[in-house]
Amino acid sequence: MQAYIIRRLLALIPTLIFASLIVFITVRLIPGDIIDLMLSSNDIGADKKSRVQLEAALGLDQPMVSQYFRWAGAIVFEGSLGKSLWQNTSVMEEILHRLPITFELGLMALFVALIVGIPIGVYSAVRQDTVGDYVTRSFAILALALPGFWVGTLVMVFPSIWWGWSPEVKYIPFAQDPLRNLAQMAIPALILGKAFSAVVMRLTRTMMLEVMRQDYIRTALAKGLATRTTIIRHALRNALIPVVTLVGLQAPVLVGGTVILEQIFVIPGMGLLLLEAVSQRDYPIITGVFLVVGVAVVLINLLVDLSYGLLDPKVRYR
Amino acid sequence: MVAVAETVRRPTRRLPGSGTISFIGRLFRDKPLGAFGFVICVIFLFCGIFADWLAPYGYNQISPINRLKPPSEKFWLGTDNLGRDMLSRCLYGAQLSVIIGLSAAALATVVSILIGIVSGYLGGKFDMIMQRFVDAWMSFPDLIILIVVVSVVGPGMGPVIVLLGLLYGIGGSRIIRGAVLSVRENAYVHAAQSTGATMPRILWKHILPNVMAPVIVLFTTRVGAVILAESGLAFLGLGVPPPAPTWGGMLSGSGRSFMYLAPWLALAPGLCITIVVYAINVFGDALRDLLDPRMRGSR
DSSP: OHHHHHHHHHHHHHHHHHHHHHHHHHHHSSSSOHHHHHHHHTTOOOOHHHHHHHHHHHTTTSOHHHHHHHHHHIIIIIOOOOBOTTTOOBHHHHHHHHHHHHHHHHHHHHHHHHHHHHHHHHHHHHTTTSHHHHHHHHHHHHHHHSOHHHHHHHHHHHHHHHHSOOOOOSOOOTTTOHHHHHHHHHHHHHHHHHHHHHHHHHHHHHHHHHHHTSHHHHHHHHTTOOHHHIIIIIIIHHHHHHHHHHHHHHHHHHHHHHHHHHHHTTOOSHHHHHHHHHHHTOHHHHHHHHHHHHHHHHHHHHHHHHHHHHHOTTOOOO | OHHHHHHHHOGGGOOTTHHHHHHHHHHHHHOHHHHHHHHHHHHHHHHHHTHHHHOSSOTTOOOGGGTTOOSOSSSTTOBOTTOOBHHHHHHHHHHHHHHHHHHHHHHHHHHHHHHHHHHHHHOHHHHHHHHHHHHHHHTSOHHHHHHHHHHHHOOOHHHHHHHHHHHHHHHHHHHHHHHHHHHTTSHHHHHHHHTTOOHHHIIIIIIGGGGHHHHHHHHHHHHHHHHHHHHHHHHTTOSSOTTSOOHHHHTSTTHHHHTTTOTHHHHHHHHHHHHHHHHHHHHHHHHHHHHOGGGTTOO
């Protein structure tokens, strides 16, 4: 197991190097001079001095290759992502401050997705080709088509018109008031989890249908085991392994979704930080968020792979 | 086998297009929900192409007297804060969605084919390096890549199409690569290799025609994904800039504050997105079941 984890961590290195290159090149190799854009959009006054200062702050006065190594070296050896151009605060500190908020939202959405998706998927599979199956499947496709930002907008607008109620838009930290914080996060988490739960439901259904046809399920039923026990203990446990993989695959979608919902519900997480940085063209923050999100997704996928061993005794790490 | 014998015996009787017509017949017979989606997709395409004729007003025809009018006989879906007809804006929005959806999905499919076929066919070191790059690319959320790149290149129709095309193209190459891996081991490919056919010829004549089923399914589902992503981007103010009537854009920006006075502003564009994406998804599902049963349950 230990050797496996070490090998997996080593295999991450090329992926992470590529990821850092993508982040680095995306922001630097694009047509149009970043400096001009920044100077014009922030009304600094494009005098010679501020231009030189900005170039030095961004490290743009050096050749591309040395820029990359300086940037990557600072991350690896100092854990530094540079400083925000406008606030002059450490990007890493800013991100570490916002990360738990986005993490909480993502975790709650994941919880919603699993708690809704798995039971409905099992129901749909057990009642295959009945009206119930048809209705739940149609709802799942509808949930995938409903844009989160529209549902979010409707939740902001209509309850306020009908009942004069609108969701809280002043963020309450978890440490300050856990209950009110959870209540505040519940609506965005439900909306974020909606599409994900549809994906979970569809996969659970497909896998359950496949597992239910296996010989060991027939054996369990034939020896007189209750249907409920057979479904939960024998079928579901085997059907859930691909669902765990799905969590890893959907992690980027979930993180992407938080950006929009954080904007609608004014939750000061990573997404809002990114959008604020984009409107100010604060490139160190943009690259920092970009990189941290990518690395987080890679690590989530590693955890997902390692969790197979707990779920499936057949999996042995070599 | 019977079908093969028929084509061999009477090749000239196969009229161009007859395959498509019989396929649509099968769709309507076997997959009613998919057929329903297909019909809505056709209507959507029709609205997009003929928006100039169908729309009663221009998409940016401002009329201060008719500000924030609720739906009526004159304005079926009401008017917005500048007195612009919402129905016309939604129809022109369909036009933009058709243009962006089809061109970005087409670009994505071409990129997927190029990467998937070459990487899958060559294998070895090239495949390994390419796949590590695809891994790294796929670990970034679509929306975050879009936001970051748009923040640098600036919003607009061209950048949005190219970006969405590249984004979904690189991700989708996995599916094509998987299909190529199984096709390249077929006897006819080995036969072509041993007769000394060049690589481009093998890829074009032997591999590509045999991975067309996943390619078509990929294209269809990508259209839906692109429309959803584009509207999300427009909602954040990073899509095609106003006054272009994008569905996502109509739900954001200055219009948002007027929704409390005129709730119909919040309904029409969102419904358009939902209905179209729903239709494309059910149609795509049916297409996948009919064309490529191996892909069932994926996505």
